Amino acid sequence: MTILAENSVSTGQKPAPYVAAYIRRHVLMTPREMAQAQQGIIAFARARGLEIAEIFVEELETVPDAFARMAEKLHGTGERVVILPGVHHLAGLGSPPLVALQAFTADGVQVLIAGHVE
Template identity: 30%
Template sequence: MRIAFGYFNKHFLMTDSEIATRRQAIVNCAAAHDHELTALFIDEIKTAPTELHRALAALMAVDDRVLIVPNLLHFAASGNPLEIRESMQCNHIKILLSQPPIRRGGCAEGYPSPQ
């Protein structure tokens, strides 16, 4: 089985339940892509992006570079999330998203739009 690393940035007033849900979504995403989650890096608001830097160092030490994040906004503490993703992809890091993307109109794929 291939390995993957996970990362997310906590938000203000994030509850233990939200943290557990986010962790489980990353674990599930790894399993759905036939990867084993090796480590999960979680940044606190005050320390961001320290854990992201640790995750990147871990990724650069392996050949198969896969990072799972809820969405690209978790890179925002380091700059423009799209530019960060592009930079990671240039360094052969595959980014997987554990959270369903939000469609235009504000609803996640597969969920009904508000009436």
């Protein structure tokens, strides 16, 4: 154990990563399907020992607001992870989906694809 400052103590364990999930609502998606998608992503994360801090849901009317908020939270230092149901959830943001993936990885963000969770 290391004392860092008067009131803070380090246990030697690295801090938990900031984990975000991003789901883009599609036109025919029902509230039940959205709930299933969110639960599927949470289960995917927990199976890997991760706890999601925030789930960003992109609404059709406000693209790319949720993505921009998430990207801002993921920018920085420390371990950061983003979980997506699939690359197709990044379509329609103005750049090809792989460009967004490359930007995340270039910034040190680990990208996990959960697969079909809807």
